[in-house]
Amino acid sequence: MPTDRRTAVVTGxxxxxxxxxxxxxxxxGYDVVLTARRESELAAAAAELGCRYVAADSAEPAEFARVIxxxxxxxxxxxxxxMLQGTFVRKERIEDxxxxxxxxxxxxxxxxxGVLAVMPVGGRIVIVSSSAGASPMKGRAAYSASKxxxxxxxxxxxxxxxxxxxxxxxxxxxxxETAMLDTVTFEMHVxxxxxxxxxxxxxxxxxxxxxxxxxxLRAVDSGPLAPPPLVPxxxxxxxxxxxxxxxxxx
Numbered sequence: 001m002p003t004d005r006r007t008a009v010v011t012g013x014x015x016x017x018x019x020x021x022x023x024x025x026x027x028x029g030y031d032v033v034l035t036a037r038r039e040s041e042l043a044a045a046a047a048e049l050g051c052r053y054v055a056a057d058s059a060e061p062a063e064f065a066r067v068i069x070x071x072x073x074x075x076x077x078x079x080x081x082x083m084l085q086g087t088f089v090r091k092e093r094i095e096d097x098x099x100x101x102x103x104x105x106x107x108x109x110x111x112x113x114g115v116l117a118v119m120p121v122g123g124r125i126v127i128v129s130s131s132a133g134a135s136p137m138k139g140r141a142a143y144s145a146s147k148x149x150x151x152x153x154x155x156x157x158x159x160x161x162x163x164x165x166x167x168x169x170x171x172x173x174x175x176x177e178t179a180m181l182d183t184v185t186f187e188m189h190v191x192x193x194x195x196x197x198x199x200x201x202x203x204x205x206x207x208x209x210x211x212x213x214x215x216x217l218r219a220v221d222s223g224p225l226a227p228p229p230l231v232p233x234x235x236x237x238x239x240x241x242x243x244x245x246x247x248x249x250x
Contacts, residue, residue, distance in 0.1 A: 006031065009115060037055065059103060073119065077111065121164065131172055175191070189218075189219040
């Protein structure tokens with residue numbers, strides 16, 4: 001692998017936000033390593049973008065170690081892996097609660113701990129969170145709790161690694177039009193994965209002397225610039241119950 005190129009690892013890279021971020025980084029000359037669990041989709045995304053990939057579960061240290069082994073160093077981490085799942089607390093199975101916490105919170109610990117071993121001075125860790133961390137969603141207790149914990153984790157990590165010359169940034173979008181929203185049962189105003197990728201691109205280009213801990217993104221929900229409300233498949237199936245467009249975290 002050429003040693004004069006910066007290396008970026010992008011989790012959740014098989015589609016959605018992760019793939020959009022990887023596309024921006026490829027355009028900027030990074031040696032991009034995509035990772036996700038589903039190898040067929042991951043391989044297709046890597047072939048489309050012209051980058052490398054390593055199939056791995058980001059919440060599993062032994063598997064994510066394979067990603068680190070493929071990198072001489074990691075100059076930039078974009079952690080975009082995660083899941084939106086769950087129901088009301090009275091109905092939630094503890095196994096499903098644990099699955100969401102594992103996918104969203106445990107993975108954040110595993111990947112950041114992994115890349116720190118090979119991240120040089122000037123490195124950057126970008127964690128894609130959700131507005132559900134600050135504005136919890138009824139019926140999505142596990143998801144909301146996991147994202148709130150991710151936000152707290154990022155703040156602690158930022159304090160710990162500042163002395164090493166490493167930046168930690170949170171990108172916090174409200175709803176993003178990806179397959180993750182397919183189970184949502186109401187209309188919403190959304191942004192696009194490319195919008196989140198632009199924010200990551202902005203952070204990537206930021207002078208390392210500048211601190212920007214967090215970027216919050218949401219769609220305009222009124223006026224001439226507001227996008228038409230998105231009606232997810234689950235919302236369409238319950239069309240008789242769909243009313244005024246609502247805003248919900250991604």
